[in-house]
Amino acid sequence: MDILSLFIIVPVITILVLIFAKGLKQSRIISLVGSIFQFGMAINLVFAYFKERAVNDAIMVFTKDVVWFKQFNIHYSIGVDGISVALLLLTTIVVLAGVFISWKMKDLPKEFFVSLIVLSIGVYGFFISIDLFTMFVFFEIAVIPMYLLIGIWGTGPREYSAMKLTLMLMGASAVLLVGILGIYFNSNADGGPLTFNILEIAQVNIPFEVQKLFFPLTFIGFAVIGALFPFHTWSPDGHASAPTAVSMLHAGVLMKLGGYGVFRVAMYLLPEGALHWSWFFIILAAIGVVYGAFAALKQTDLKYINAYSSVSHLGLVLFALLMLNKTAWNGAILQSLSHGFMTALFFALIGMIYGRTHTRDVTKLGGLLKVIPFISVIYVIAGLASLGLPGFSGFVAEMNIFVGAFQHDDIFYRVLTILSVSAIVITAVYILRVVGIMLMGPVKNEAFLSLPKVTWYEKFGILLLLIPIVGMGVAPLWLSNMILESLQPFIQGVL
């Protein structure tokens, strides 16, 4: 079994075992074992990747290609480069943390973990596949479990949010489908056979009119899940209603599919279309960056604040991708990773706070530093990380994005860059606002004086997410180099 397909096999096996599990204890143990195993595989993959990369300079390594539907030339073809390796690592970590965080899942635990793992299968598959069809399949597999996860285990208006989220994402994927078919049927522009294989299509130069037509479809199709500005409204409600672990996976991993897809498919296969449209979408993205930050400023529900900050941060990702240069792209990938960890951490903490105080309304909370110091301190750290403090991953990513974006020769883009740079101040404002109101100050509510202390599994979950944030922030070089060299072929493809 090759090293990549294991990422699909192992979760499937986990599910099969889970089916026979009884009760909370067994199911959580099984899923814990499974996810730890995946984590191990991801670590192993990183090292294997470096070893392979030393001897093999193909765009994708560990490639495997099995013909699936030969009439359509559909293959189950997988492979990774530095970017997907990094994202896979992110995913495994977040999933593992998610399992820890949902250690005390009361209602239908088995089903919960099964759907969680199904979701992760979708994500893994998406990241490793280099065949548009396979990619699309995994994309939808990743999205659908959200409905059950939010709908069954959610809080608040869960049915509404779940339906909204699912429909918007599926609608997006429907648009995406048209785009993919468009690409597919023009993949023989140079007289070759029709193909879904990304790498092969990248060699074809698709006519400009076609690119102009299908780039927006493909872009929007992916960007909706990346919370592109007018289509982001599924995310706040979805986050707010989802159970903790789901919010973590969702914001931490699922929303990354957007950026990754845009990068892998829209940008890479339709470069001229990208160049032609970038001005328009870049405006949307820039709006999203500032708009999200301002919207977060006004919220009082922790999850909403975080959701909007995600809109802002992921806006930066799309923004950087559309800048079409290496540094910005590097920044975009780094931002995806760092946002993945940070926001997952945030949601984990919010979940713990909510689980203890039973409210997410910041105005009702106060002085938590006194009563639950560990969680609060970590929250402060996460906050500082997310406002881009040096020494944390956010800074590295954002600086790459800003410097890269500012290298653009067109003044218009540089002005937009400055605009979105200004978002970091607003970010600081809303983060510190929350920290000030919720963690500092006097304890607002007598009941808070006796909150349960943080448990071992919560600690595990938190540290699991915190360590990469600091690691990326302190020593970014190896990661960014890994990504940069993987970006090389794309640069040649696009520019």
Added chain:
Amino acid sequence: MIEGISIYEILTLTSILFFIGVYGFITRKNLISILISVELILNASVVNFVVINKYLYPDVLQGVYFSLFIIAVAAAETALAISIIINLYRQISSVEVKDIETMKY
């Protein structure tokens, strides 16, 4: 082949017959009469087949045979329809078409 009458007259007739049937089907209140209008429609095509066969392609008798079969099938159809109608009549003692509208929307 009838003297002095070209195929057009007959086809016009059958078309008229057809639409009379349709009209009856749409307007009659009584299930039985709706059934009769269906017969009109079928007969329109029966005549069509015969006439076309006779006027245009007299050498092979496809149309004629077709029409025979149509008549037979039509009989079966009517029989079945009648039986169902009777069954309905047993229950609601009515054959009015307005009484079979309980299922809608």
Added chain:
Amino acid sequence: MNIDSFLLMRHEILLLAIVLLLIVAEIFINQNKKGSIVHLAIFLFGIHTIVGFFAIDESSLFGGMFRTNGLIHFFKNILNIGVLVLLLQSADWLQEKIVQHNRGTEFFILMFSSLLGMYFMISSGDFLMFYLGLELSTLPVAALAAFETTKRISSESGIKLILSAALASGVSLFGISLLYATTGSIYFNDIIEVITSTNLSILGLVLFFAGLAFKISLVPFHFWTADVYEGAPISIASYLSVISKGAAVFILMILLFTVLKPLMHIWENMVYIIAIATMFIGNLFALRQQNMKRFLAFSSIAQAGFILLGIIEGNQLGVTTVVYFVLIYVFSNLAAFGVVQAISLQTGKENMNDYEGLYRTNPKLSLVMMLALFSLAGIPPVAGFFGKFFLFTAAASKGYYLLVFLAVVNVTISLYYYLLVIRAMFLRQSDHAIPFFKNKLYMRLGLIITVLGILILGLYSPLYDYIFELSSNFN
């Protein structure tokens, strides 16, 4: 014309034999264990299904009135499997409701003869055979729809079906007569050579098309569907929505692709319009349905609209995708109907809000339902997704991107109402939920087969390649 050429009609002859045998059996089985007729029938039909899989060589009989080839043969097998599953699912219902009144045999005879009609219809070589097959497949179903003689709505649906069917067949007959007028033959092979697009032939095409569109229940010829499904016994509803629709789709496709190929520039636009109308109307109506049968009726209308996306391609790709989709659709829809039938048999409840909290009481059943609905909605990795995706591919290969776009919009809409059912079953919790019950062997068997189909058919690509080869003579 020698004896072994009758073996070409193996399906038909066997089925006929079974029908006769059942009549005989009816006489000899003694009163106190009428139930055994059900077992007998299912057993016989099972054998028939298996025998059906033996290869048949390609040829035609009766001067081309009856023809058969690999694809037709394969499709007959699909129908067989469908009917078999359907019988398995409705066995308990028969045992409990029908056999008491000594009407078990009638049921089987009617259903089998209708199936026989479909055999003739899809392997017909001229319009006469086609017409006979059509009628033979329609009339018994009307009788079956009115089968629960004690229920008023059952008779109503029977009448609605028979009247609409009569009208439809009348119209299409008129169309056939016009085609006959333009071409001078009712044999497909002759027609292909001579047919051209004159006003008369176009009119004939439209009228004839309407007749089949009625059976596939395409907008605006679909209105009977919902009412009939609702009134008829569930097994008949599912029979209508799966078997007869499938057969009609198949023959329509074959006629359009072979006989009426010269008129393609006409009918592809026609299909284009009707496809859009069908998808939207079907979905929009399905949104509000509470009764599961009506719900599935409209959903199946929408599905028919999707099928047209494959038909519009007009070549081998179209044939393959359509057959493939129909195959998957058979399993998905049968699964859905099966669950509905099981529940309504146990509790008599057929409304969506009765399903609330079903997962907590009957997890297995709800999971089957979920799979079926996901397959209908086209969610990977279950089969439905692949079927739909390939249909869209077929349409896109002709450059109908707008049509595909509207189709995917409709997929999203349809997802909404499929999720409504899932919401009722999984998300909601109700204190008067349907209590836990165990299904009988037949029903379970029927459901398991469908589930296997749903899970495997999509991922198992050789099947698709096989169909592709079968349909090789369409380009």
Added chain:
Amino acid sequence: MNFSYTILIPLIPLAVFLLLGIFNQKIKPAVSGYIGVFGLLASAIISFYAAYQYFFVSGKADGVYQTFVDKTVWMNFTETLHIDMGVLIDPISIMMLIVVSVVSLMVHIYSRGYMKGDDGYTRFFAFLSLFSFSMYGLVLATNLFQIYIFWELVGVSSYLLIGYYYTKPSAVAAAKKAFIVTRFADLGFLIGILIIGYYTGTFDFETLNNPEGSAILNWASTSFMGLSVITWALILIFIGGAGKSAMLPFHIWLPDAMEGPTPVSALIHAATMVVAGIYLVARLFPMFYFVEHGFALNIVAYVGAISSLFAAIIAITQTDIKRVLAFSTMSQLGYMMLALGVSGYDGHEGVGYMASMFHLFTHAMFKALLFLGAGSVIHAIHSNYLKDMGGLRKYMPITNVTFLIAALAIAGMPPFAGFWSKDEILVAAFEHNKLIYYIGVLVAGLTAFYMFRIYFGIFWGKDREYEHTPKESPLSMTFPLMVLALLSIVGGFIPFSEFITPDKAGFEAHLNYPLAAIAVGVGLTGIILAWVFYKKENDLADKFANAFGIFYKWAFHKFYFDELYLFITKKILFKRVSAPIAWFDKKVVDATMEGIGNKTVLTSEKIKGMQSGKVQDYAFSFIAGVVVLAIVFIYIWTN
């Protein structure tokens, strides 16, 4: 000569921080205090050793102080642009190392007494170490991005330390304010960096500052709105500096920052962090000087001058001694800025630059001393307000004397440190810009006045009735006072012009007697006025204040800058921007998405009549469909 060992200077405090931060709960307070002190002691020793090495052993090569750089790539942006981490050793960085080490060490020692018994003692020392680490890193930075990184880090440690009493809402607010205001200024800094990076292709100080380098020579190549883009970049960078050094209009955070513990104010908001802005300008001095003939530098000069005057005026009116000191700090920082602004480049022209650094040095000493003294007073009587103080000289003699020394130093009385540096500044101003010179003189007088106002207010006047008689602070607190007092006395005699000049060559500086005399005279007048007003209880001061009337009121309310900012943030940002956006999101964007869904359902409700249940309607639509299709395809759509 290799100075790479200086990397230890920041790393030791970092280690201390991690140690104390992670094992916060485990370590006993006493122990953590010692860990902090000794950690910093180590850094200080290394700094002194490095200073000795540099200035007296191996720094000079043919009469010019060399720049030693030792760095490694931390992150790559493009082929040319990358962030390096490393140490840059040149006169000013060494000088800053000394300043930071001395003050920080003193403050550490002092805090062991001052913070005794406070829960969070360990946390306090952890934060102090974090700050020391960041400050050292900032000082040693080799390029713009490294300095920006540590710039942010000192910002956050200041945030943490101001908000040290996090249960006190005012402290929380102050911390937030400090961080956000400086962050806002840093935005300018960051954009400036981006522009520099884009147009010059490097972040390195060496490359940028090289007078023959491309960065300086081709400043005119691209211009934007009439100014060179480089000039714009420099102005933006200066905005960043102004934010940290509390220049107008970014000064508002500094007074509030006094909510933090007094040692913190002494270390961060008097001696070290706030001078980062000056340090930054000095660091880029060649660029400021050469690009567009020092256009940006003039802005620096005027901003500095105005800020110092502005702050001095406000300082007179404040009643909270720490706030008085805060404004005095701001005023002195303005002084340094002004000095930089009026400085030339080579030879004796560079006196302003030299003086600015000199004043930075001396000011660090005596201002830290003032704060610590104030701290010891506050420690004794638990109040910040002048009205609660008086006649303390008999209770706490050491504090009294040291405070007096510091006051004299800041008032510029010879032979105290302040006198020398201030004199050089005035010389530089006099030579380059008379207007600024006059402002400088005026400020000198005001400084002397308000400083002695509080001195007399605290230690003279008649006793207030204290609930328990105040007593002198413990040795751990008085010892630093004495050390710093000593430095404030002798600090002025260091021949700075030998060591620190823009062209690093060094020159002979000699006292300019007439100017010095004027300065001293003005200072004395200030002191005497203060003596008259505040030595004894009398109502002269109030009369005087009333004489100024409305103007006094303005000054007392700090010219309503806070209100202005509040208005901008609360009224504009929250009410006019954020709230509408939130509303827009809910009511427009979201509503549109939902609207699509609702419309669909509504439509399906509307059209349900089609399914009327009448078999004849069905037949009708059937036939209608047929007819329409027939017509369409026979007559209309015939292709």
